[in-house]
Structure formats: C-alpha cells, structure tokens
C-alpha cells in the first residue's frame with residue numbers, strides 16, 4: 001500500500017511517498033527556517049503563506065521522486081493536528097482537494113503520532129531493526145515533551161507517563177539560543193557549540209531531576225540562563241558561550257535520558273524510542289544509550305531525517321490507519337490540540 005503524506009503543521013512544507021512496510025520511496029522537505037530566522041521564531045502568518053506557495057511543488061516532487069502518479073497511491077494522509085491552525089489548513093485543504101480529484105481515501109494524522117512511529121521508517125536496506133510493542137517513547141520537539149507507553153500504534157493504546165509542566169525541551173533550546181544571540185532554531189547550534197564547552201564551569205539547575213515522578217520542567221533552567229545574561233551579559237568569549245551551551249545541554253539531556261530510562265524500568269519494558277526534533281541531539285542519544293545499557297534497556301533512535309519534521313512519518317502513521325480501514329471525510333478539521341493529550345488527561349485522573 002503506497003501512501004502520499006503531507007505535513008504543514010509548523011515551518012516545514014513536506015510531502016512523502018511511503019508504503020505500509022515503512023519503506024520511504026520519496027521524502028521532500030521544504031524548510032522555512034531562512035524565512036523565520038530574522039524574527040527568532042516562527043511567524044504564523046508568514047508560515048501559512050509559504051506553505052501555500054510550496055505545497056503544490058513539494059507534492060509534485062515527492063510523486064516524481066518516487067516515480068509514481070497520484071493515481072498509483074492508495075490513500076492520502078495529512079497532518080491535521082496539533083500545530084499552527086493557519087499552517088495546518090494549507091496541508092489539509094491540499095490533501096482534501098487531491099483526495100477528491102483522484103478519488104482516494106483521506107486520513108488525518110496527529111503529528112505526535114507521526115513522531116512516535118517515525119522509528120518504523122526504513123530509508124536504507126539495513127534499517128530493519130525496529131522495536132516491538134510495548135515500548136516507552138520520549139517525544140521531545142519544539143512544541144511537546146512527554147514520555148509515553150506505546151502498546152500499539154493507535155491513540156487509544158498510548159498512555160502518557162509524564163510530560164513537561166511548562167516549556168518543551170526544544171523550545172528551551174530555542175529560547176537559550178535566542179538569549180545568547182545564536183539565532184533560530186537553537187537546538188543544532190547549541191549542540192555544535194556545546195562540543196567545545198565545559199559544562200562544569202556554569203552552574204545550572206536541573207529542575208525535577210531528582211523528583212520521583214516522570215514530570216519534567218524546563219522553564220527554570222531557561223530563566224537561569226536569562227538571569228546570567230541579564231546580570232553579566234552574553235559571555236564575551238566564544239569559550240564562555242560554549243560553556244553555557246554545554247551546561248544547558250548537559251542539564252536538559254540528563255533529565256530527559258534519566259526520565260526515559262526510569263519510565264521503561266517502571267513499566268517493565270525493555271525497549272525505548274526517542275522521537276521529535278530534539279532526538280537529533282547526539283548528547284541525548286549518548287546519555288540514553290549509556291543509562292539504558294546499565295539497566296538492560298535498548299534505545300532506538302530514528303536517523304536524523306526521521307527525527308525532525310517530515311511527511312514520511314505522517315504517511316506511515318496514515319498507512320497504519322488506512323490498513324485498519326479508517327477514513328476521514330470532508331469534515332476533517334485542523335486543530336491545535338493533540339489527540340494524545342486529551343486522552344491522557346482523563347487517564348491521569350484514573351491512575
């Protein structure tokens with residue numbers, strides 16, 4: 001089963017062709033980073049306009065890249081939640097138009113479900129090593145940070161074990177980068193500079209690191225960096241900036257890795273997955289693997305192209321829904337809320 005996936009929830013316009021084994025036939029991502037960089041963050045109105053400009057060419061190039069026509073795909077999957085509603089609308093309307101014109105079934109996909117299942121994408125012949133169910137997944141992106149128990153690839157079988165109480169981890173990377181004048185997005189540049197820094201030279205808190213819940217918090221550490229900059233200014237030397245980056249990265253990745261492995265131990269699960277843009281962070285991968293090895297937990301992390309926003313993960317999550325016979329109609333809406341959060345809020349009360 002070949003599925004066309006479309007993603008436009010934030011600042012990437014993406015389209016991909018993936019089959020139901022997870023094989024990626026084509027994966028096209030048009031990034032808007034250059035457009036938003038001067039503003040230090042995503043400007044929603046500019047994002048929507050740029051999606052409008054690019055959604056057609058990106059879909060065309062995914063079909064061409066896979067060497068197929070729209071008539072050859074079995075269904076169309078589109079991110080319809082969560083995200084910037086004006087941005088989501090562009091992909092959703094494009095998907096509805098294509099599905100209607102070509103007479104194909106349409107399914108909406110929760111962007112977070114895409115990130116949770118991205119580990120099943122296969123981009124090279126050797127990529128057959130995937131986790132089995134159940135697994136515990138840390139999803140850390142620019143908008144969400146939570147740990148889930150995943151019993152099956154279905155929102156009803158996913159339980160949130162803990163989440164950030166304030167900022168998402170990626171958001172904290174972005175805010176710290178902005179404070180240090182490093183530009184947007186922050187994750188990759190903070191990681192690069194942290195390599196040359198000494199984390200021990202800067203004292204930063206790791207809030208809730210010691211708490212025995214799997215809840216997290218990243219706003220305190222960002223505020224601490226803001227206070228350092230307010231009192232002493234941005235460090236004058238590149239070595240000073242590198243030290244702040246290293247200390248910040250160590251604190252954040254330390255908490256994320258510890259809570260993830262602790263979550264697996266509590267659930268009696270021996271396989272964990274890291275997904276979302278922050279999963280691109282090599283220090284996070286290293287810490288999780290090291291802690292996991294000590295506690296008999298295997299860590300799976302998708303390749304970089306599967307971690308940051310892409311439409312291949314949306315097409316694959318869509319293929320899972322289509323295989324179950326699920327379909328969405330013309331009433332499919334775009335919304336800023338995830339289907340996962342809603343379910344778990346109720347679930348929390350019961351536990």
Ligand code: KG4
Pocket residue numbers: 010140141142143144169170171173174185186187188191276277278279280281282307308309
């Ligand atoms: O999943 P994603 O591409 O978009 C959202 O759904 O939010 O995640 C983007 C986030 C940004 O906050 C970015 O700074 C962060 O992921 N990120 C990283 C790295 N690469 C991207 N954070 C830490 N280290 C990285 N190497």
Ligand code: ZN
Pocket residue numbers: 111115141142276277308309
């Ligand atoms: Zn994302």
